[in-house]
Amino acid sequence: MSPAIFSMLLSSLSTGTIITMTSHHWLMAWIGLEINTLAIIPIISMQHNPRSTEAATKYFLTQAAASSLILFSSLINAWQTGTWDITQLSTTQSYILLTMALSMKLGLAPLHFWLPEVIQGSTMFSALVIVSWQKLAPMSLIYLTSNNLSTTILLMMGLISTMVGGWAGLNQTQTRKIMAYSSIAHLGWMATIASIMTNLLVMNLLIYLLLTMAMFWSIIATKSKTIQDTSTTWTNSPYLMILMMLTLLSLGGLPPLTGFIPKWLILEQLTIQNLIPLAFIMAMAALLSLFFYLRLAYTTTLTLSPNTTQTKFKWRFKLNTASTPMTTTMTMAVLLLPMTPMLLA
Template sequence: MSPTILTIIISSLATGTIITMTSHHWLMAWIGLEMNTLAIIPIISTMHNPRSTEAATKYFLTQAAASAMILFSSMINAWQTGTWNITDLSYSPAHILLTMALAMKLGLAPMHFWLPEVLQGSTLTTALIITTWQKLAPMALIYMTLNNLSTTALITLGLLSSIVGGWGGLNQTQTRKIMAFSSIAHLGWMFTITSIMPNIMILNLMIYMIMTTAMFCSLILSKSKTIQDTTEAWTLSPMLTVVMMTLLLSLGGLPPLTGFMPKWLILEELVTQNLTSTAIIMAMSALLSLFFYLRLTYTTTLTLSPNTAQTKFKWRFKPNHMTLLMGASSTMTIFLLPMTPLILL
């Protein structure tokens, strides 16, 4: 792809998200979402093979259906209330339809089936964009319409997503599919707390994006597309294997790493609101996710794959990737837990 076309596509991707996040009118929000979707389709299909074409088609059809549902919900709300303002979503069928549409856009269970398939057909860099940047616009719409959305629907979707995200990742051998189910589980945690404490939801989204960016950067650097590939990461850089191990444990939510912070705050808030059974189910679903993170940790740091190459070390071949983003995001993924008291103030 030529630099000019890539620049136009990336700027359209960013502009679409910003338009959605800053708009007050439903049509402008819809236009932003459409720009976002149309900009990422060429990025997904750059590989020019059947798998990437299939991924781009699946992504387009799902996002187009979700955008149509958003437009339909805003139209029936405008028909009933006479306003197109995003914050005035008072008609009940409209906000239920909107919740389902945004869940489909984000890849929440039970509308999650497209996400693992699309990530598997994309490159690791494209998968990083889909799991981080593409979540911003729908989450912004949820934050803006929060006062009118059904708490029961949000908590149900959150619970279902955290369970499905944990359960679905157990049987996977592809790192992109594991990260897809990880995304579904993390979004489930965000949805569960959304209507109770929106500030914790935003904190969780920020930490999730930092952790996922760090993890994908290390996978891109070590070219690890399957679990077996992670066993060879130490030949590139022994330090990279240590960093990957701590990143995976942080994603799993183990203390004293950053990933523990949002889970801790969410469980504490759920118990405070007398939603103890919800908190127990969420904690149990976190154990499911933790299992496949620990499996990846084990293969990365403690196992050695059969090696037919003449040389044991790849470190002689210096990787030409920029490691600044990886360094910054990895540091935040590992060391941010002591900041929790400052966040709570």
């Protein structure tokens, strides 16, 4: 793909998301989502192999179905209330349809069927865009309509997503699929808190984006496609591997790392709302995710698979232009816990 076309697609991707995030009219928000979807399809399929074509097709079909549901729910709401305002969602049929449509767009369980397969068939860069930037537009709609969405459906889908993300990630060996199920589990935590405290939803989303970007950049830098690949990357850069291990532990929510903040505050809010059984089950489900994060961290830093390299460390490194933002995000992914009061303000 030529740089000019690639730049145009990235600008269209950004424009679609910004249109959706800044609009208060359902048609404009829907147009932004469509621009966003049409811009990411060529990026997913730019490798020109059957896997990427299949991934692009699956992504297009699921996103088109979700967009149709969003348009249908807004039409029902406009027909019954006479307004196209996003915040004026008052009919039962429209907010149930919208909740299901946004859940499909995000990849919440049980509508998550497309996400692991699309991530596995994409390049690392495309996978990073899908699990980070592509979550902004649907999350902004959830934020704007949080008072009108079905709380029961969001809580149930959040709980199922947390359990599915942890359970299904246990037997994965591909790093992209592990990150896909990690994304599903984190989205479950966000869906749980969406209808209770929107400020905490925004903070959780920002921390999720930070941790995911840091993890994907480290995977891209080390070219690790499987768990076995991570066990041979220690010779590339021991310091990068230490930061990668801490980022994985932060994704698991261990204190005193950054990823502990959202889990701690969400469990606190669920307890305040007398949803103690839900908080207990989600805390137990988080242990499933923590297990495969620990397994990945163990193979990254404490094991060394048989390989043909005779030296302990490589004496020559390939220059990486993305090292500065990668180092910055990985450091923030580890050390933001003391800034919790400022993040909540």
